[in-house]
Amino acid sequence: MRAIKIQKILLMTVLIIGALIYLGPFIFSVIVSFSDNKNLINQPGLITRSGWTLKNYVYIWKDLPFAKWLFNSVLITVIQTITNVFFSALAGFTFAKLEFRGKNLIFGAMMASLMIPGIILIIPKFMLINELRMINSYPGLILPGMVSVVNIFLMKQFFETMPKDLEKAALIDGCNYFQMFWKVFIPNSKPALAAVAIYTFQGTWNEFLWPLIATNTGEMFTLPVGMASLRYELLTDWPAIMAGTILVSIPTLLIFIVFQRFFVQGIASTGGKE
């Protein structure tokens, strides 16, 4: 009994230390964002002598195009989340349930594309979007992220775990394949769809590199790019940057808290569930 108790205490200690390591920078960011000492980040020892203020938050809302960046981020994220959920479910269903010539070849090629690091594709992607005259436009920001192979794979795996008889019952009931997808499989795929939505939301909301490359005027920036641009313009205005960062991370946090049940289910369902 005693040994188990000590083990538990040790485990808890390790976990608390781990949590503090993760939370530390975030807590520090929160403190800095409310501080009126612009040098706090360089002199963290002055925390106790720092005054507290909301002016950093007011500043980023009033003096910066924060609302526009927020609009850009929301627009891109919402569209990409919806298209990812829709297309990956559709493609996943196709790969999981339909038989057609070259299915394995196409799927194999798609999976193989995962082996190419994303960073290598940045230049060809930029050239393509540039040729299409889409640089510094919403289509240019949205188009490359409308569907992802990982999400297709996730949905395919999920659909494959659904009983084959369900599909047969739907066929006998008179469904065509799209009706089967829409009326039988989609309503029963909420955990997987939620997982795809959450992954995509998080990824798109925090995406930095592509919006940075594909935009060249301030009003097309997304929040992460906007926040980064602040650093160069204001150099030492850490409290403002931190205030922005906190605001940027709130939606992701909220989504995670609200949907964490689906998140875990989604991850579980990517493994082999009968």
Added chain:
Amino acid sequence: MAIIEIKKLQKTYPNNYQAIKGIDISIREGEFVVLVGPSGCGKSTLLRMIAGLEDISGGELYFNDRLMNSVHPKDRNIAMVFQNYALYPHMTVYDNMAFGLKLKKMPKAEIHQRVTHAATTLGLTDYLKSLPKDMSGGQRQRVAIGRAIVRQPDVFLFDEPLSNLDAKLRVQMRTEIKRLHRQLKNTMVYVTHDQIEAMAMGDKIVILKDGEVHQIDSPMNVFKYPKNKFVAGFIGSPAMNFVSGEIINEDELFFVNTGMKISVPPPLKISMEKYLGKTVYIGFRPEYVYDKGLGKEKRLSTDMEIEILVVENVGSESYNHFILNGMDTIYSYRSSSSNVHTPGEKLTVGIDLERLHFFDFETEETIL
């Protein structure tokens, strides 16, 4: 008129595995036909081919004289009940039953009338708003049957519908399906691996093995007059006992084997003559082995000394597994509850000669 006519039906998978090897079956209107056979015999494949869920590689399938080979499942006017129910988990019982009718764009009033009628027949009226996950296995299977009934199909197809239920419920549902058949008078094709279920339910039994039909007949005929050794061994529980031995002539024809000498019954004498000096199989069911100590007035074989090894007492009767002198094969014999044996007991038994079956050693066909 045959409602379903299966002619030389074949199923070959892309890896060249032949699941169905040219089957002929004719199913009349209103018949309850059971497809039965061991795992991998092709019974479910055949059912799925009838349903249109599996492509036909060769041969023809007719419904009411109409070629169905490439007709979509929804246009065959069939309904199917699956082993694991295959209910739509997100729909209520009502919606599960109404789904197919809604897809057909049937008027709401008629859908309602059909669903409530089916629910009444199956005792599901109180559950119409429940989700499948809140119901027991038996209730779910009833919903699946309800979903089939509302379609008012020409043919009901059942794919091992009772296999997921516990033993007691299985017997109960068996009766319910039979009652339903009597009530609806529809043609039903039922797949099972359980020969008792097949015997209990079918008007006609189709016995399959390795993608081939071994016998099609009524349950009693299949039991009494099996066409070959496989059918004889597959139908009946416990299974028929088989012994191989030689046919000799000592004034009359005898089947002999160590510990066993049985005179060939008169009706078979002529056909057995050509087996003189050859090896054949005999088959006898456990229920036709009699304890000679009890003095039954049957035409029994000569005495056989046996030693009981294991006794399975199931209450109403006992299954006694025994060995014959000098042989290491285990046979079984059924005794009544008033004649319970113990392991190690030695007794003298005889086989009812009128219930003896002879099989060709090579072809394993019944010798008539």
